[in-house]
Amino acid sequence: MGLFILRRLGVMLLTALCLTFIVFFLTNLFPNLEKLAKTEGNFRMSDEAVISYLTREGHMQPLPVKYGQWLGVVPGFTFETDDGITGQCFDGALTAEQVAEQRRYCGILQGDWGFSTRFKDEVGPIIGERLSLTGILMFWVMLLMVPSALILGVLAGMREGSRTDRALSTVAITTTATPEYVSGVVLIAVFASSAVGLRWFKGTATGAMENPTFENFFLPVLTIALYGMGYIARMTRASMAEVMTAQYIRTARLKGVSFPNIVMKHALRNALIAPFTVIMLQFPWLLNGVVIVETLFNYKGFGWTLVEAASNNDIELLLGVSVVSVFVVLITQLISDIGYVYLNPRISVS
Numbered sequence: 212m213g214l215f216i217l218r219r220l221g222v223m224l225l226t227a228l229c230l231t232f233i234v235f236f237l238t239n240l241f242p243n244l245e246k247l248a249k250t251e252g253n254f255r256m257s258d259e260a261v262i263s264y265l266t267r268e269g270h271m272q273p274l275p276v277k278y279g280q281w282l283g284v285v286p287g288f289t290f291e292t293d294d295g296i297t298g299q300c301f302d303g304a305l306t307a308e309q310v311a312e313q314r315r316y317c318g319i320l321q322g323d324w325g326f327s328t329r330f331k332d333e334v335g336p337i338i339g340e341r342l343s344l345t346g347i348l349m350f351w352v353m354l355l356m357v358p359s360a361l362i363l364g365v366l367a368g369m370r371e372g373s374r375t376d377r378a379l380s381t382v383a384i385t386t387t388a389t390p391e392y393v394s395g396v397v398l399i400a401v402f403a404s405s406a407v408g409l410r411w412f413k414g415t416a417t418g419a420m421e422n423p424t425f426e427n428f429f430l431p432v433l434t435i436a437l438y439g440m441g442y443i444a445r446m447t448r449a450s451m452a453e454v455m456t457a458q459y460i461r462t463a464r465l466k467g468v469s470f471p472n473i474v475m476k477h478a479l480r481n482a483l484i485a486p487f488t489v490i491m492l493q494f495p496w497l498l499n500g501v502v503i504v505e506t507l508f509n510y511k512g513f514g515w516t517l518v519e520a521a522s523n524n525d526i527e528l529l530l531g532v533s534v535v536s537v538f539v540v541l542i543t544q545l546i547s548d549i550g551y552v553y554l555n556p557r558i559s560v561s
Contacts, residue, residue, distance in 0.1 A: 283317065352436050376448070
């Protein structure tokens with residue numbers, strides 16, 4: 212198992228480098244850099260002024276060099292001015308002697324995530340704050356979604372083909388087929404709009420950022436949970452239906468074991484092996500899939516930050532968001548693989 216984890220960590224590292232390089236390449240295309248220069252300067256800047264700005268900020272270097280500087284494995288760029296030497300790792304203009312004494316590496320590995328041109332603040336604290344808000348949202352979504360989906364799937368798969376199975380399967384398919392922006396608008400119109408009259412909840416979750424309550428937080432949680440619930444329920448139902456036809460289940464029935472004991476003691480654990488993987492994959496989906504819901508309910512979390520960064524061409528913030536997203540996806544996949552091995556004793560890791 213230890214060797215398996217080490218190999219997976221190596222593959223994860225290589226995958227993370229490849230994915231972040233692709234994002235870095237796309238965000239550092241010249242049209243994006245030109246738009247950044249004109250946003251920070253003047254939209255009427257000449258081409259010469261744009262090149263001058265990008266050179267001063269280190270954007271005109273070769274792409275591999277810039278990527279290495281962003282990671283923190285290549286010394287930060289320097290730029291000579293009339294007042295002295297400025298650069299990526301220096302505050303203000305310095306002399307050559309001062310530059311030699313200052314730090315030369317300042318990238319992701321050193322904890323320097325860059326500066327957000329949208330929020331005018333360091334990228335690291337912004338991502339930490341927004342990620343914590345989305346983490347609260349994800350916690351309550353998982354708390355509602357996972358038990359409800361498992362119960363629906365187990366009830367439907369216990370008696371395949373019954374009325375209960377058909378009814379619950381229809382509900383699961385309907386929730387999965389309904390996008391969040393549709394279900395969210397419907398829930399707001401029904402439960403938060405004065406047009407219908409059922410003003411049970413708030414139509415916005417902005418207040419939940421400081422004081423989450425049932426009134427201002429339930430609708431975004433329900434919107435996200437409904438969409439993921441159906442997929443988990445269908446996977447659980449299919450797995451449960453397959454387990455219930457297994458030979459050892461038939462043997463237990465012939466021995467006179469009660470149906471509830473068959474389900475709880477014999478079928479349930481094996482039926483949850485496949486849904487466990489699906490549940491773990493919900494974490495990266497939740498982290499990036501909340502973009503629509505957070506924007507719809509004006510909940511300024513991780514997804515909302517991604518939209519703001521993309522809309523305002525905030526390159527450093529986009530790169531920081533991509534690092535967190537890649538990290539969450541790879542870690543959850545590793546946990547999923549390890550948990551799958553422990554849940555299914557028939558799987559051996561060589």
